[in-house]
Amino acid sequence: xxxxxxxFGRPAAVLALAGLAAVVGGxxxxxxxxxxxxxxxxxKGEALNDFNAIIEDFEAENPDIRVIxxxxxxxxxIIRTLLVKDKAPDVITLNANGGFGKLAxxxxxxxxxxEPVLETINPAVQEILxxxxxxxxxxxxxxxxxxxxxxxxNQEIFEEQGLEVPETWDEFIAVCDALVDAGIxxxxxxxxxxxxxxxxxxxxxxYPSQGDFWDQMREEGENVGPDSxxxxxxxxxxxxxxxYQLFSYMQDGYRGKTYDEGNAAFANxxxxxxxxxxxxxxxxKAVNPDIRAAIFPYPAVDDPDDRLLVSGVDVVVTxxxxxxxxxxxxxxxxxxFEKDVIEQxxxxxxxxxSVKGAEISDDPSLQSVKPFFDEGKITGFIDHQIPPSIxxxxxxxxxxxxxxxxxxxATLDSEWAKVAARTIPVTGx
Amino acid sequence: xxxxxxxxxxxxxxxxxxxxxxxxxxxxxxxAATFYWMVWPAxxxxxxxxxxxxxxxxxxxxxxxxxxxxxxxxxxxxYINLFKDDRVLHAYGFSFLFAIVATILTNVISLSIALGxxxxxxxxxxxxGIYFVPYVLAILVIGYVFQFFFSNSLPxxxxxxxLFADNILTNETWAWTAIVALGVWQxxxxxxxxYLSGLQTIPGELYEAASIDGASPWRQFTSxxxxxxxxxxxxxxxxxxxxxxxxxxxxxxxxxxGPGTATESVTLLIFRGGFSGGEFAYxxxxxxxxxxxxxxxxxxxxxxxxxxxxxx
Numbered sequence: 001x002x003x004x005x006x007x008f009g010r011p012a013a014v015l016a017l018a019g020l021a022a023v024v025g026g027x028x029x030x031x032x033x034x035x036x037x038x039x040x041x042x043x044k045g046e047a048l049n050d051f052n053a054i055i056e057d058f059e060a061e062n063p064d065i066r067v068i069x070x071x072x073x074x075x076x077x078i079i080r081t082l083l084v085k086d087k088a089p090d091v092i093t094l095n096a097n098g099g100f101g102k103l104a105x106x107x108x109x110x111x112x113x114x115e116p117v118l119e120t121i122n123p124a125v126q127e128i129l130x131x132x133x134x135x136x137x138x139x140x141x142x143x144x145x146x147x148x149x150x151x152x153x154n155q156e157i158f159e160e161q162g163l164e165v166p167e168t169w170d171e172f173i174a175v176c177d178a179l180v181d182a183g184i185x186x187x188x189x190x191x192x193x194x195x196x197x198x199x200x201x202x203x204x205x206x207y208p209s210q211g212d213f214w215d216q217m218r219e220e221g222e223n224v225g226p227d228s229x230x231x232x233x234x235x236x237x238x239x240x241x242x243x244y245q246l247f248s249y250m251q252d253g254y255r256g257k258t259y260d261e262g263n264a265a266f267a268n269x270x271x272x273x274x275x276x277x278x279x280x281x282x283x284x285k286a287v288n289p290d291i292r293a294a295i296f297p298y299p300a301v302d303d304p305d306d307r308l309l310v311s312g313v314d315v316v317v318t319x320x321x322x323x324x325x326x327x328x329x330x331x332x333x334x335x336x337f338e339k340d341v342i343e344q345x346x347x348x349x350x351x352x353x354s355v356k357g358a359e360i361s362d363d364p365s366l367q368s369v370k371p372f373f374d375e376g377k378i379t380g381f382i383d384h385q386i387p388p389s390i391x392x393x394x395x396x397x398x399x400x401x402x403x404x405x406x407x408x409x410a411t412l413d414s415e416w417a418k419v420a421a422r423t424i425p426v427t428g429x
Numbered sequence: 430x431x432x433x434x435x436x437x438x439x440x441x442x443x444x445x446x447x448x449x450x451x452x453x454x455x456x457x458x459x460x461a462a463t464f465y466w467m468v469w470p471a472x473x474x475x476x477x478x479x480x481x482x483x484x485x486x487x488x489x490x491x492x493x494x495x496x497x498x499x500x501x502x503x504x505x506x507x508y509i510n511l512f513k514d515d516r517v518l519h520a521y522g523f524s525f526l527f528a529i530v531a532t533i534l535t536n537v538i539s540l541s542i543a544l545g546x547x548x549x550x551x552x553x554x555x556x557x558g559i560y561f562v563p564y565v566l567a568i569l570v571i572g573y574v575f576q577f578f579f580s581n582s583l584p585x586x587x588x589x590x591x592l593f594a595d596n597i598l599t600n601e602t603w604a605w606t607a608i609v610a611l612g613v614w615q616x617x618x619x620x621x622x623x624y625l626s627g628l629q630t631i632p633g634e635l636y637e638a639a640s641i642d643g644a645s646p647w648r649q650f651t652s653x654x655x656x657x658x659x660x661x662x663x664x665x666x667x668x669x670x671x672x673x674x675x676x677x678x679x680x681x682x683x684x685x686x687g688p689g690t691a692t693e694s695v696t697l698l699i700f701r702g703g704f705s706g707g708e709f710a711y712x713x714x715x716x717x718x719x720x721x722x723x724x725x726x727x728x729x730x731x732x733x734x735x736x737x738x739x740x741x
Contacts, residue, residue: 099707191599192580194687255599256580389706391516391690398689401599415516422510422711424493424503 036328037066041082041089043075044315046282050348058335065328067091083108088320090329096141096313098384101133104140110319111138115330117337118142124376125354129313131214131380141316142333144342145351148295148369149199149277149310149381152284155292155364157184157272165296167304169242176249179272188271189247189254190262194397198383200246200275201396203298203310204239205382210308214385221420224413232412240405242300246275247400255401267291279314281350281365294368309372312381314351387423390415483720490714495707507714516690517715520698521722527605527612527694528673534613535669536662539620544654546621547628557625564618572682575611579683598684601691608692611679616672620665627661628654663734667727674723695719 042051048071055067070089072078076099082088088108094100103109112118118126118139125143134140153165161182166172176186190196216230226233247254251271259276260283266274267287274280281293297309317336319329335341339358346353347361352373360366360373372378386392390412399408490507494500511517546557563571579598587593592600597607631654639649655662677696680686686693686701693701695715703712 194685253584253596256584256596387707389702389708389711391686391693391701391706394687394689394693397687398601398691401688402601418510418514418516422506422514422708424501424506426493426495426499426501 034064035066036064036325037068038091038325038329038332039089040067040069040332041075041079041092042069042071043079043094044349045071045073047093047315047345047349050345054336054341054345057341058332061335062331065332067332079103086322088322090320090323090325091332092318092320093144093315094141094318096129096132096143096316096384097381098132098386098388100141100316101384104318105133105135107135107138108321109135109140110321110323110326111135111140112142112318113137113139117334120337120356121354122356122373122376124373124378125313128311128378128380129316132384141313141318142337143313143354144315144317144336145313145346145349145353146311146373146378147278147314147351148365148372149203149312150295150297150369152266152274152276152278152280152293152295152365154266154269154272155294157269161272166299167307168299168302170302172299173245176246180249185251185271186249187246187251187273187275188257188262188265189250189275190257190259191255191397191400192257193259194393196259196262196276197243197396197400198393199277200243200298201239201392202381202383204242204300205236206308206310206379207300208235208239209382209385210379214382217385217416218420222417224417224420226410226413232416233406233409236409236412237405239300240399240408243396244400244403244405263287266293278350278365278369281363292364294364296368297372307372308377308379309369310381311352311369311373311378312384313354314349386416387419389419486713487717489710490717492710494710500710507711508718510711511714511718516693517695517698519690520693520695523605523692524674524676524694524696527609527676528670531609531612531616531673531676532666532669534609535616535620535673536665538613539617539665540624540662542617543621543624543628544650546625560621561618563615564622566615568615568678569682571615572611572679575607576683579607599688601688604684604688604692608676608679608683611683612673612676615679616669620669623661623665624658627658631657659734659737663731666734667730670730671723671727674726 040051040055042048048069051069051071055069059066075094076097079089079092079094080103083103092109121142125146126139128146129141129143130139157179158165161178161184163175163178164171166175179186213230213235217224220228220230224231228234251257251265257265259280262274262276263280263283264287265271266280267284269288269291274284278295284291284293297307299307301307317333319326319333323329337355339355342353342355343358343361346358347363350361350363350366352360352366352369360370383392392412395408395411395415399405489500491502491504492500493503493507542560546553546560550556576598580596584594584596592603598604635653635657636649639653644652675696676694677700680692680694680697684692686697696719699712699716699719702715703709706712
């Protein structure tokens with residue numbers, strides 16, 4: 001190391017670093033030059049362009065705010081890394097599943113209880129969010145658009161066969177039998193993708209698990225079993241039998257078919273119904289844009305008025321608790337919830353907007369579920385209440401292959417007990 | 430060829446390291462430095478990307494870390510709960526069953542094919558190339574091809590046999606045999622190469638002498654061939670068993686652990702339970718136990734197999 005080199009080298013490096021720091025610091029959100037930059041964490045890949053358009057319009061109306069959308073894959077993992085580093089984004093969208101509930105309970109999101117925008121949202125939607133978990137006494141997320149998990153049916157086939165939408169379980173089975181007699185396969189099963197057994201499980205299992213079933217299950221913890229107050233073995237046998245009954249109306253070889261094959265088959269009119277949620281409509285329309293497909297909720301009851309539509313909050317909007325730009329972030333969120341903005345977004349994503357009075361698009365699949373949203377007859381996904389370490393999709397798939405409901409329910413109870421026993425809560429010390 | 434076989438022999442006979450002549454010591458300081466510089470980057474990279482994460486994983490197995498946020502030390506609770514978890518025990522049972530069956534089949538089939546490829550058959554090099562092709566293909570990709578084959582083609586070809594007609598991959602009791610078939614099909618390629626190189630080290634005069642003495646082909650195999658390739662046999666068996674115990678790609682491609690959790694191997698359970706299942710620390714403990722199990726099994730194998738090795 002020659003002395004002359006280091007004589008100029010070291011001070012020059014320090015100067016360069018200082019200059020760089022000054023430039024970078026100046027680039028950060030600096031209100032003094034008038035423009036606040038918001039970091040918008042966005043999880044939904046399909047919604048990237050929709051949000052870009054929304055942001056453009058918002059920035060045109062609000063020249064003092066810039067919104068930068070970060071669309072991330074694996075959002076559940078990445079939001080956690082950001083939170084751990086205390087770098088919570090300003091505005092966040094996430095899928096409202098069990099993981100979101102856990103984060104909300106940890107108190108990392110803003111409390112919207114006093115915000116006026118909350119009043120404009122359908123209370124049934126907020127209830128579904130509340131069931132997932134909030135910090136004690138707070139409202140930590142605003143439901144944006146909801147999906148619908150019912151039975152997708154081909155309206156043309158139903159009209160040709162003179163079939164009405166079934167409103168009770170007996171009517172549903174009668175419809176299936178009528179289709180079989182007419183030589184049409186009622187459903188297309190895709191059990192090679194084990195998760196496709198879950199939409200029907202979630203919908204049928206929603207009925208026996210209303211009220212405080214899940215709270216009681218959590219209280220039972222490791223003692224859950226056939227003799228406890230609530231358990232899978234006690235409360236779910238009917239739902240399992242119903243699911244097995246539906247799967248007896250599947251096409252040959254349903255065990256080896258995949259989700260994509262199912263969507264294509266339904267789109268081509270090979271079967272009359274699909275046990276999938278509204279998220280499958282877009283892929284179906286990609287194969288056959290002219291199909292007329294609508295949705296009815298699983299009528300696992302004897303009284304049509306007791307029917308419930310299973311719906312999850314597909315996109316929940318929230319804010320980091322520690323964001324330094326609360327006001328600007330709230331302005332953006334208020335803009336998102338304006339009627340025409342949310343209507344356009346929901347129509348493009350084929351989902352149901354959460355704002356009271358917002359028009360749902362004309363798509364028959366959405367119009368068919370509108371009444372349930374208006375009457376508040378919606379309930380959440382039960383698999384959000386089951387810990388992800390329990391292999392629910394696998395257990396359900398095995399049950400559908402073997403038909404042994406007792407074994408499946410016993411497995412579910414034993415897994416629940418094991419997870420409860422080995423989950424040692426973090427005390428945050 | 431000679432270098433590889435000698436290296437194999439030297440390493441597997443637990444060999445006595447021959448003493449080097451001391452005269453190499455003097456005047457080699459420049460050469461020594463170069464060798465160090467060649468070795469150090471690899472050691473650093475290995476430590477950083479392998480040893481450090483392993484140590485961190487072992488550390489977290491004593492906590493309740495969910496992969497993010499806060500955590501506490503909980504001592505050996507994870508390990509105790511592991512032994513009470515029947516899903517974990519089932520995964521170990523399946524992995525061992527699969528590994529033992531696949532190892533036996535792979536080695537028997539590979540040795541047979543290698544014997545054939547070593548003999549004077551027509552278009553010998555062409556056949557050697559063909560048998561090597563499975564090794565070149567990506568496991569996951571060929572796995573999906575097999576999945577299609579088992580789910581769609583085989584039911585039509587063998588429609589008479591109910592086991593295959595109903596898609597063997599969805600059969601709780603027999604799905605594992607399909608995974609064995611794929612695993613063996615692919616692992617044979619590499620094993621054949623090793624056995625082939627071993628067979629080529631056996632001098633032909635031994636066979637000539639034996640046949641003059643009236644030994645049958647089977648006697649020649651058991652008394653000449655097999656003892657002399659025992660070092661290669663050891664390597665193949667150890668590597669096969671270790672590789673098959675860690676089966677992952679084949680399971681994901683064919684059954685994804687299904688039906689239910691019937692074909693869930695230990696590695697698949699660790700990956701699923703640790704990440705999407707949110708039980709990072711619990712499955713880290715599982716990974717530590719698995720590591721210890723594989724180490725013990727491999728060391729036992731070395732001990733047993735090395736004793737019976739012959740040299741000439």
